[in-house]
Amino acid sequence: MSGPIGGVPASGQPGGLPGSLEPNSEAPVSDASAAPAVNADAEQVGEAAVVESVAAARGPLMLEAVGLGKDFKLGRGAVLHAVRNVSFGLYQGAVVALVGESGSGKSTVAKLLAGQERRTHGTITLEGKPVEIHGGGAFRRYKRQVQYVFQDPFGSLNPVHTVGYHLTRPVKLHQPEVKDARKAVMALLEQVRLTPADQFVGKYPHELSGGQRQRVSFARGLAARPTVLLADEPVSMLDVSIRLEMLNLLDDLRKRLSLALLYITHDIASARYFADEVLVMYGGQIVERGPAEDVTQRPAHPYTQLLIASAPDPDNLGSVLKSANVATGGGAGRAGTVKSSTGGPAPTGCPFSNRCPLAEDKCKQNNPALQLLSSNRAAACWRLDVAAPQLAGGTV
Amino acid sequence: MSPILEISDLSVVYRTPGGDVRAVERVNLELNPGEVVGLCGESGSGKSTLAYGATRLLRPPALVTGGSVRYSGRRITSGGAPVDLLTMNHHELRRMRWREIAIVFQSAMNALNPVLRIHAQLLDAVQAHLKLPRAEAHEKVAELLDLVGIPRNRLRSYPHELSGGMRQRVMIAMALATDPEVVIMDEPTTALDVVVQRDILAQIVELKERLGFAIMFITHDLSLLLELADRIAVMYAGRLLETGAAQDLMRDPAHPYTRGLLNSFPSLHGARRELAGIPGSPPDLRDPRPGCPFMPRCGFAVPACSAVDMALEPWNAAQGGTTQLLDSAHLTACPIVTPEVSQEGVLS
Numbered sequence: 001m002s003g004p005i006g007g008v009p010a011s012g013q014p015g016g017l018p019g020s021l022e023p024n025s026e027a028p029v030s031d032a033s034a035a036p037a038v039n040a041d042a043e044q045v046g047e048a049a050v051v052e053s054v055a056a057a058r059g060p061l062m063l064e065a066v067g068l069g070k071d072f073k074l075g076r077g078a079v080l081h082a083v084r085n086v087s088f089g090l091y092q093g094a095v096v097a098l099v100g101e102s103g104s105g106k107s108t109v110a111k112l113l114a115g116q117e118r119r120t121h122g123t124i125t126l127e128g129k130p131v132e133i134h135g136g137g138a139f140r141r142y143k144r145q146v147q148y149v150f151q152d153p154f155g156s157l158n159p160v161h162t163v164g165y166h167l168t169r170p171v172k173l174h175q176p177e178v179k180d181a182r183k184a185v186m187a188l189l190e191q192v193r194l195t196p197a198d199q200f201v202g203k204y205p206h207e208l209s210g211g212q213r214q215r216v217s218f219a220r221g222l223a224a225r226p227t228v229l230l231a232d233e234p235v236s237m238l239d240v241s242i243r244l245e246m247l248n249l250l251d252d253l254r255k256r257l258s259l260a261l262l263y264i265t266h267d268i269a270s271a272r273y274f275a276d277e278v279l280v281m282y283g284g285q286i287v288e289r290g291p292a293e294d295v296t297q298r299p300a301h302p303y304t305q306l307l308i309a310s311a312p313d314p315d316n317l318g319s320v321l322k323s324a325n326v327a328t329g330g331g332a333g334r335a336g337t338v339k340s341s342t343g344g345p346a347p348t349g350c351p352f353s354n355r356c357p358l359a360e361d362k363c364k365q366n367n368p369a370l371q372l373l374s375s376n377r378a379a380a381c382w383r384l385d386v387a388a389p390q391l392a393g394g395t396v
Numbered sequence: 397m398s399p400i401l402e403i404s405d406l407s408v409v410y411r412t413p414g415g416d417v418r419a420v421e422r423v424n425l426e427l428n429p430g431e432v433v434g435l436c437g438e439s440g441s442g443k444s445t446l447a448y449g450a451t452r453l454l455r456p457p458a459l460v461t462g463g464s465v466r467y468s469g470r471r472i473t474s475g476g477a478p479v480d481l482l483t484m485n486h487h488e489l490r491r492m493r494w495r496e497i498a499i500v501f502q503s504a505m506n507a508l509n510p511v512l513r514i515h516a517q518l519l520d521a522v523q524a525h526l527k528l529p530r531a532e533a534h535e536k537v538a539e540l541l542d543l544v545g546i547p548r549n550r551l552r553s554y555p556h557e558l559s560g561g562m563r564q565r566v567m568i569a570m571a572l573a574t575d576p577e578v579v580i581m582d583e584p585t586t587a588l589d590v591v592v593q594r595d596i597l598a599q600i601v602e603l604k605e606r607l608g609f610a611i612m613f614i615t616h617d618l619s620l621l622l623e624l625a626d627r628i629a630v631m632y633a634g635r636l637l638e639t640g641a642a643q644d645l646m647r648d649p650a651h652p653y654t655r656g657l658l659n660s661f662p663s664l665h666g667a668r669r670e671l672a673g674i675p676g677s678p679p680d681l682r683d684p685r686p687g688c689p690f691m692p693r694c695g696f697a698v699p700a701c702s703a704v705d706m707a708l709e710p711w712n713a714a715q716g717g718t719t720q721l722l723d724s725a726h727l728t729a730c731p732i733v734t735p736e737v738s739q740e741g742v743l744s
Contacts, residue, residue: 101589104561199714207676210439239438240616244660244673266589273662273671297662310594311664314646 040303051378054291055276059092062260063228068119082108084285090260091130097263097275106264110230110241114148134220144174147226151233156204163216170223190217190299211242228260247274270297283351290377300379300388360382399426404465408449411461417681419445421634432611434625436618442634443614467495469577494525496569502582508555521573540569555604561592580612619661622646630654633679634688635706640726650711650728653690
């Protein structure tokens with residue numbers, strides 16, 4: 001049952017759908033953090049690799065995206081390619097983490113999978129059947145299987161309704177066969193360990209702590225008895241001491257309910273602990289993927305390497321951030337030649353090429369496709385032989 | 397070295413109809429010249445209230461109920477006695493603010509005025525606190541942008557035209573406008589991506605080395621502080637639970653809460669270790685329980701914990717370090733878990 005995930009050969013794809021317009025050549029200079037490239041060439045060069053997902057070892061394929069893409073029209077003919085040629089699968093009982101900075105397109109991927117945004121390219125299949133959602137009953141049936149948990153537990157619950165109301169509605173909507181909705185709600189609260197459940201059922205969101213609210217969000221997602229749960233930064237708004245407990249709860253639910261879980265995060269360290277497979281996104285495309293431990297311990301793509309080098313590391317007592325270690329005057333402490341914020345991904349070629357210390361002309365002109373590093377690892381980079389010589393040696 | 401800022405026994409309450417919320421309770425904290433002190437705590441632990449209370453930036457219903465905040469910057473005192481921020485009049489306070497103690501506020505997205513250009517906002521800060529001729533003030537503003545690595549042509553930009561990282565840099569430039577001796581940074585990088593965060597932190601440290609100010613760095617991210625700060629103070633429910641040098645806190649955490657925090661964040665490097673986290677949630681400050689506020693969540697709680705007076709005592713004094721100076725000492729508010737208890741393996 002563990003089909004390898006086929007990336008669509010990018011070169012075989014049309015440059016744009018008939019409806020899409022040629023992009024405007026000038027990139028907006030404004031808000032850089034939220035701007036994946038307004039990219040002239042969406043096309044990648046070379047065959048996209050077919051990667052075997054480590055998550056497949058956990059269970060059968062539930063939800064699969066192949067060549068997924070989303071363009072937003074910006075007006076005046078400009079198109080924002082928020083997601084480009086993203087292919088991966090979610091497997092029963094497995095966690096796949098989608099890691100990237102804000103604006104990298106990771107939330108858009110989740111919204112495409114949840115059916116909340118209409119995709120412009122690619123296909124989505126649920127248990128082998130292609131998904132075509134045009135609203136109405138089909139959408140509701142799809143939502144019964146694929147649920148979305150929002151990032152912000154403060155904004156995603158209606159302040160004028162009780163916990164019970166938030167959970168009774170999806171139970172009635174998605175499980176019409178259930179006679180005693182209250183009992184089902186109690187069971188849900190117990191499942192997310194909001195106990196004693198009868199104390200929580202009448203409470204309003206403002207009476208709960210952030211962690212408790214996020215538990216209600218989880219319970220609401222589970223009310224439909226989904227097989228796939230898309231968790232969009234489920235712990236980033238919570239305090240550090242609460243986060244681990246929530247991740248453990250999510251992991252426990254995954255095991256007990258055999259959920260296929262997509263875990264979206266900007267914290268690659270938590271992905272290491274929580275996920276089977278890690279997908280690193282930059283500028284709307286997957287730049288590296290592989291088993292969580294491999295990717296975090298031996299990153300291949302220069303962006304993944306930068307991401308890992310930038311994460312706070314308490315063991316790093318000789319850090320350049322320590323005042324004793326800073327050479328005064330010179331630009332010491334700046335992260336090598338990597339520029340941190342230069343106005344978003346590069347408009348042409350590899351999206352990381354305008355920040356990459358290894359970039360050469362080829363990188364600025366052509367967008368690399370994912371290349372296999374081993375059967376379950378791939379990275380999209382022209383300079384893998386320099387960036388990760390020990391990994392690239394065998395295959396490139 | 398005598399501290400430049402010395403907070404003693406500071407208490408702050410929020411007056412509410414439901415009773416006083418004791419947000420900061422008898423906190424002692426010192427900041428030495430050129431030092432980075434990290435103040436770490438969860439949301440609602442009182443870390444921002446402590447900083448704003450110490451600089452008299454709180455409005456009712458917040459009320460400072462006790463303590464003193466002594467400042468001994470060289471410009472103000474010139475060898476004389478330190479001044480107390482809590483008792484000075486408004487005229488003196490105005491001279492202190494920004495000129496001596498500046499603040500980088502949380503969330504640069506909201507702290508900048510969206511309808512004014514960067515240039516106007518920086519100029520405002522410069523002219524309000526420095527008596528400079530017009531041309532010099534303009535030049536000063538441009539220099540400030542140079543300082544934080546933003547091209548001068550961005551002076552005419554509005555905040556929405558800048559990325560999050562750039563806006564944060566503008567906030568830092570603004571705080572440094574008057575060459576202060578103490579800079580309080582309230583979660584300056586929380587909303588930023590890790591790569592941008594690291595770049596800004598590196599810049600902060602570099603500027604600190606160059607200009608010689610001291611930093612009080614407020615954040616909920618202990619892993620960040622361990623890498624950045626010289627000393628760390630851990631705050632919980634309005635109290636300081638532990639203070640010490642970053643490496644002491646990392647290698648030999650004293651308070652069970654600190655131990656819990658250290659065991660809460662996944663690390664990227666080294667072997668995978670089992671993470672435990674801290675069960676439960678922070679207490680309600682309206683109804684403080686006697687003794688240690690962490691007791692309900694603490695795995696090592698004993699009945700005596702409800703009688704703990706929460707004063708900070710040396711942690712490693714028992715290990716022979718009797719001659720240690722107080723300002724570099726590793727202090728903990730937990731008298732129950734002592735090094736001896738720790739060595740017996742109770743906490744392993």
